[in-house]
Amino acid sequence: MQKTILIVGGSSGVGLELAKHYVAEGHRVCITGRRDPHLPGAVFFSLPIGASADEMLSGIDSLITVFPGVQTLVYSMGFLQRGLIDALDSQALLTMTHVGLVAPMALASRLKPLAPTPLKLMLVTSSSQYTPRAQEPAYAATKAGLGMLGASLVRDSGIGKVLVAAPSGIRTPFWSGTDEDTSTMLDPGWVAKQIVQLSSGAFKYRYAKLLRNPARVEVVETLDNSFAPIT
Numbered sequence: 001m002q003k004t005i006l007i008v009g010g011s012s013g014v015g016l017e018l019a020k021h022y023v024a025e026g027h028r029v030c031i032t033g034r035r036d037p038h039l040p041g042a043v044f045f046s047l048p049i050g051a052s053a054d055e056m057l058s059g060i061d062s063l064i065t066v067f068p069g070v071q072t073l074v075y076s077m078g079f080l081q082r083g084l085i086d087a088l089d090s091q092a093l094l095t096m097t098h099v100g101l102v103a104p105m106a107l108a109s110r111l112k113p114l115a116p117t118p119l120k121l122m123l124v125t126s127s128s129q130y131t132p133r134a135q136e137p138a139y140a141a142t143k144a145g146l147g148m149l150g151a152s153l154v155r156d157s158g159i160g161k162v163l164v165a166a167p168s169g170i171r172t173p174f175w176s177g178t179d180e181d182t183s184t185m186l187d188p189g190w191v192a193k194q195i196v197q198l199s200s201g202a203f204k205y206r207y208a209k210l211l212r213n214p215a216r217v218e219v220v221e222t223l224d225n226s227f228a229p230i231t
């Protein structure tokens with residue numbers, strides 16, 4: 001059955017791999033980002049997110065108007081931000097918080113009442129969700145928050161199933177401009193394939209780590225459909 005899938009952060013890396021998969025399966029797919037990857041079969045919506053909350057929210061409102069009927073939100077937007085907390089200025093902190101946390105909350109808040117079927121969420125976090133790093137304080141905080149957002153939304157009986165996928169290092173443009181050795185990192189196609197597999201089947205909530213060296217999946221928690229929603 002054809003589904004309507006919104007992939008925020010679908011213009012590159014893991015999100016783009018997921019978009020290719022869902023387009024190939026015949027679904028209606030919209031991808032967002034800053035640069036259009038011109039993926040045949042997908043709609044691209046430019047959604048640059050920075051320190052301005054007003055610009056972010058008006059972009060999200062336009063997106064929802066332009067691409068109605070979303071049944072699945074895949075949230076893969078994220079960027080590398082390194083620096084001790086006193087090295088991150090207000091613009092940097094606001095941008096990270098908007099990209100990592102406020103935008104997915106605003107999207108879920110708007111999409112839930114409009115969704116033709118209970119809204120399904122697939123949230124891409126990071127090993128930074130559960131690994132504190134001095135050089136990634138805001139990034140790690142938003143990833144931990146995104147994981148908790150997913151775990152909380154699943155307790156809303158009006159929301160469909162929720163997958164929280166926490167990958168370790170992936171060989172993508174995320175690392176552009178750094179001298180990080182990405183040779184042993186996860187392949188984005190493999191990561192997307194695991195996310196698709198983890199998201200299928202009957203469950204209410206699933207939280208999984210995608211680990212490297214060797215590449216493997218560790219399902220941390222699954223709640224089935226008999227899980228009683230706490231309202």
Ligand SMILES: NC(=O)c1ccc[n+]([C@@H]2O[C@H](COP(=O)([O-])OP(=O)(O)OC[C@H]3O[C@@H](n4cnc5c(N)ncnc54)[C@H](OP(=O)(O)O)[C@@H]3O)[C@@H](O)[C@H]2O)c1
Binds near residue numbers: 079099124166173
């Ligand atoms: N790569 C890793 O090692 C790694 C490890 C763990 C978790 N993750 C997480 O996995 C997810 C996917 O990352 P990836 O590796 O696929 O990285 P990627 O190739 O750099 O893709 C990131 C996506 O987010 C979008 N994006 C980033 N900052 C944005 C902003 N300020 N405004 C609008 N769009 C923005 C990018 O858009 P444009 O390209 O169009 O600008 C792109 O679509 C992210 O949430 C990341 O935090 C990555």
